[in-house]
Amino acid sequence: MASSQEEVTLLGVIGSPFACRVKIALKLKGVEYKYVEENLANKSDLLLKSNPVHKKVPVFIHNEKPIAESLVIVEYIDETWKNNPILPSDPYQRALARFWSKFIDDKIVGAAWNAVFTVDEKEREKNVVETYEALQFLENEIKDKKFFGGEEVGLVDIAGVYIAFWVPLIQEIAGLELLSSEKFPKLYKWSQEFVNHPIVKESLPPRDPVFAFFKGRYESLSASR
Template structure:
């Protein structure tokens, strides 16, 4: 079945790293889809019906069958459309890709977020430490490869878009030095390479409105101290 005959929808919000992951996968595969923008303060019936468990975006709807959670969606897209593979064909390397993608969600995302959007100073320091430790693991894992997936980017790279694009915004707002070229030269070089890839460039949200959004959030948090 050609991609154009498929009914493909993506429920999301602009500026979400999780939604961006799915958009990168869709763009890489050349899949046409309808983007349905959600208002998370007033969630649509379609979102609530499609993801009753988490009530969150992204939700991918393929021929009226909904799938939630960004990494699950990316794997589904990879299994459904075979061109430009995202996961390795070797079972061991597939397992490793899943491990490191989950590691990014479990160990990097929360700690980096709380490093900025936490009032408690001690809590913030603890989260900065955890972020640095997690990024060091990824720096070591990257070795001397261009991408985590080798010469072409894959699942781990897509999962790590949060590190490449969102963390630099967060640390600039909060005046932190978490992800720098001095601390993590390989990872930093990877991030520049990944963000300048034509597929990724096309789906990255505009930086300025995103920066303004998170800066306002950070300042209102600081003001409530």
């Protein structure tokens, strides 16, 4: 365990699903850390110095060594603090967990976002279709398991916080139905289990300000259509 709180720092922003992933991992491990809220319109020197390549949050700093990219950070946390493993010990299962986590980033994060926050209508419709296709793959993958890794929260669930918390939020704003109990009953059930898991619940941002922020963004975009 980290001997003092000062050794572990997380740079994030309140509405970021990627920073939220890291918070869940740290909470699962019981690691104390210092959280620094960044202003992305006026990035701190610490952020620019710690992540000069992407200049984005989250950045995880452990003993003055910075790490960027949420899934990389979650794996690092899992390897550094051995209790409550996030990745399976079996190499094949680990590879699968990495595959599906990357699938969420590659196929769902952008498509679901663009299904709502894109001016061009054709482009929006194309992204809705892509989101449905990707969610269907996850529906088939979760089967009747409680979580993607079985009984405990694992890497794919943590990666999927975007689907469980952010997708319902943005679909409500846009009056879309991306994730519903009718279309994807198993995935929907998983999303409810996941956001109500005590550790996840504690790590999620407060819904109202995040909703208000994205709603404002959506309305200003709608005005320009």
